[in-house]
């Protein structure tokens with residue numbers, strides 16, 4: 001479901017023709033659709049309406065302030081993984097009382113910042129972290145609300161680089177160890193057990209691993225209550241996949257069933273940490289064709305966006321559809337669409353059949369909203385792209401293209 005479509009032979013974001021944006025701002029540029037972002041948030045909220053649910057948008061998927069602000073206004077909480085993300089949430093007007101803090105490597109400073117901000121809970125990933133949290137909270141004369149991120153050991157059936165809930169992953173704690181940690185927490189005055197947490201992976205395209213994980217975690221939650229621990233929250237993480245090309249992830253309704261059915265009859269506040277499903281299909285990366293070349297019978301199209309702008313293809317072998325913004329008539333040819341970065345993995349699309357492309361033509365790299373700009377770097381001293389938000393009343397720049405001076409900010413000769 002998205003708002004990028006062809007109108008009279010030109011790709012539009014909502015009612016805005018993409019060439020209009022490229023003419024003013026140049027390329028590469030990320031273009032987001034506000035209608036898509038809002039619709040995704042609404043559809044997901046509606047699917048969970050029958051339960052007491054808090055959606056905590058996973059900031060790392062796309063952390064632009066305008067997008068955080070949009071979700072904050074829609075009532076979202078936030079799932080953060082660093083002090084920087086907490087600062088962004090506050091800057092965007094998000095409510096710290098609706099923030100959950102995930103991640104395996106929180107520093108003392110980050111724990112302190114989050115305690116001072118009064119976040120909803122820390123999703124703790126190890127025994128040592130739990131003890132640090134206790135110590136930092138005591139030094140501030142506070143009690144830190146926490147959940148242990150348990151590792152339900154289910155196979156999420158996703159790419160191995162984004163599976164996080166297997167026994168062998170660095171994330172989470174096995175159930176047996178988690179129970180011992182909750183027991184210990186009773187004797188640690190800086191801690192307050194608030195819930196249980198899990199997150200099994202990303203770009204999930206099947207509902208069954210979700211159901212299996214929720215069943216296991218719900219069983220554990222009941223066991224904790226049975227032991228008299230004051231838990232009230234069950235955080236089932238994020239991970240729902242989207243369609244990049246031919247994937248058929250569960251619908252939001254099917255996903256909600258997989259989460260809610262195992263919780264039937266349980267008194268609990270449900271927390272979700274959706275990232276990709278909210279933003280993935282809400283943006284394209286606009287780029288321009290620079291050169292065509294051929295080498296040993298292989299054709300390449302060199303464009304002005306590279307792996308520093310959109311890392312997913314190079315990092316996870318991810319597929320993004322690539323569409324000419326104004327498709328020309330003519331025979332299609334198969335080619336690799338590559339960026340200018342000096343790395344062989346800088347291939348944005350391998351073996352793609354495209355209609356004729358001329359120098360200067362615009363292309364849209366589709367489904368670029370999640371883990372796109374948030375993973376962009378300045379490798380090869382390439383300034384990061386501009387970001388644009390399209391809405392019903394037009395479009396606006398929500399992040400300016402970096403300038404050369406931004407590249408060396410903080411450096412000295």
Ligand SMILES: *Cc1c(COP(=O)(O)O)cnc(C)c1O
Pocket residue numbers: 058060061079081102103199201202203237238239240273274275276277370
């Ligand atoms: C990245 C992450 C998410 C969001 O994952 P999506 O696949 O984008 O929904 C949620 N929770 C945690 C702990 C994460 O690390």
